[in-house]
Amino acid sequence: MSIKDAIDLLFAARERIDFYWNFYVVVVIAVVGWIVTRKEPLTRSTRLLVTVAYLIAAATNLVGLYGSYAFAEALRIDLLRMTAGSPLTETRMLLDQHSYVSQRLSAVAIHLGVGATILLVVWFGGRGSERKDASK
């Protein structure tokens, strides 16, 4: 494999990463938008349906994203190895510092944090106003 091939693959990996993030943002905004703008309280079955659909979308996305980051990280390491001895020492140093590991961990943390928040809102959001309505 030439350096050019490795770079092409890295481009492809980055495009996939962008795609997965785009997909994730679309899903999250769609779910949040639906929760916020709904007129009626959610029924139990609707909550279950939303939960399952969201978990499937988020989990699939996270698996793809995690894999793409892992692939990009592997390519980065390989590129460093392939260019060992290059006169571009500062360039290599920057490449060396630009690890995808932290981004991969951030992706996991964001998926878990946002997912937990959405599911909390789906299951427990609006309970206060429902009780208030019932008491009236």
Add this chain to the structure above:
Amino acid sequence: MSLNNVAALAAVLAVLAGVSTPVSAQHEGHKMPGVSDTTKKKPATMPKAKASKASAKKKTTAKPRSASKASATKASATKRPAAKKAVSATKKLPPTRPATTGTPSHSDSLHKAMSKPSADTMKMDAPHTGQASDPAGKMPMSQSAGASMPGASRVHSGHDMMSGPLSLTMDRMGSGTTWIPDAVTVPSRHRMFGAWEVMAHGFVFAQYDHQSGPRGDDQLGSLNWAMLMASRELAGGHLQARTMLSLDPGTVTSRGYPLLLQTGEAFDGEPLHDRQHPHDFFMEVGLLYQREFNPRIAWSLYAAPSGEPALGPVAFMHRPSAMDNPAAPLSHHWQDATHVSFGVVTAGIFTRRWQLEGSVFNGREPDEHRWNFDPIKLDSYSGRVTANPTNNWSLTAGYGYLKSPEELHPDEPMHRITASALHGRVIGADGQAASALVWGVNRHGGDTKPTHTFLVENETILDKRNTIFGRAELVQKTGEDLALDESSMPVLNGSVDVSEMRFNVGAMQLGYIRELARRRWATIGLGAGATLNFVPKSLEDVYGSRNPVGTFFFLRVRPFHLNPGVMQRMNGMGTSRRVHVD
């Protein structure tokens, strides 16, 4: 290691470690495939002799004023830290092969390494002028940012096209005659048509707006505006014709869009409340003429049947700190509401660092008939001082007397004082952070107590994909502003005139935009924003809660953002650039 490998590694760096690569070279608009495709047909690196010839030709055809422009170029080198950084960054790279041979250079190899299909490609089909890509003019061509990276090597000096009197760039202009910090930009595109330089920019939001509570509402609509500016040299000065149009009256109706606690203007003879009025179709139609007294001081004259007087900060949709935020500030009618005035004449003097202006204008707010010009009058006046002490700051303060601003209270004049501080800085290769702090106060004729407003907002374009924005406001509104009456507050039993009561209301907003796609010269973003409003206990029943919530979900289309260094280079290519879609 072969040259190909060196170039390839640089390409990896360009993609992966954006913060440290030259701004001009890293931006997609410059680096991407269209460039390399074109390069195969027309080598990016021109033989030096040819470059010198082109440069010499340019010098002979230059107007006498080019001397001051040259000095301005030098000044600009100190003014644009991003550009300077770009040059210094490339100094670290090993020297490239001299561009005199015409044989494949690092840049060519880099082009090949980076050849990938992309929609936003650009072709530069005219020769470059050599030293222009080095803003400081101190580096040999082969070591300048332009020569060391593809695309950028064919960049002209931005000052050839962009600069007006005192070599101030068009990009400093906000709304009307306001200034924004030099370090940040409002996305726009420039192109030359003969002697005219045309700048276009605009935003289109397609949004779902949901405001909670008894005074809330829902709406699916579109907020939008487009602006066209055409400039040219005229009679020793600089003439700029402008128009700014909006289809808001059709896309969010003449009643505007729901926005809790928002007030101002009228519809069907009633004051609008908890809704933001739409902009008029003719937001701006005007002419600006600027001319130098001497190389340090210039004067300006702005006349507009529809335009913005010298009052208040940059209008919110032109502020880099709010441009991607679809919601208007609650303090709009205390700060920048005169940005659409039917009849404005403004005169000013300015240097590169400060500006002093005075206006006579029509103080009446636009009426509810949004598609036409309102009657043009010059019955109000204002004055404003602006200072851009550094590239990162723009400070303003001003006063205005509005003779009869409100249609429903035509006998009530108003005094308005505003002050603002706008800050901006570049983030990495593709981002910027812009903030604004604005204070505005209105005092109606006959009132002894003015009402105050404070606004803090920020928009940070983190990179090509992610933008966050936010705003916090504290606003004093009267019962009349909020259209409250005795029935709204029965607990008072009519003991107090509710319309005269003052309420401190507030709002905190956060939003995020993800750029989903970039096409030709525009970027399409999907975003959401939520506002938590704060009302006093006395208004809890009116709004259904002490903290009613407003949300926006939207798609937004606008020109993609370029940092000033990149923008300067791109605009410098105005005469030779042809943007196209492959």
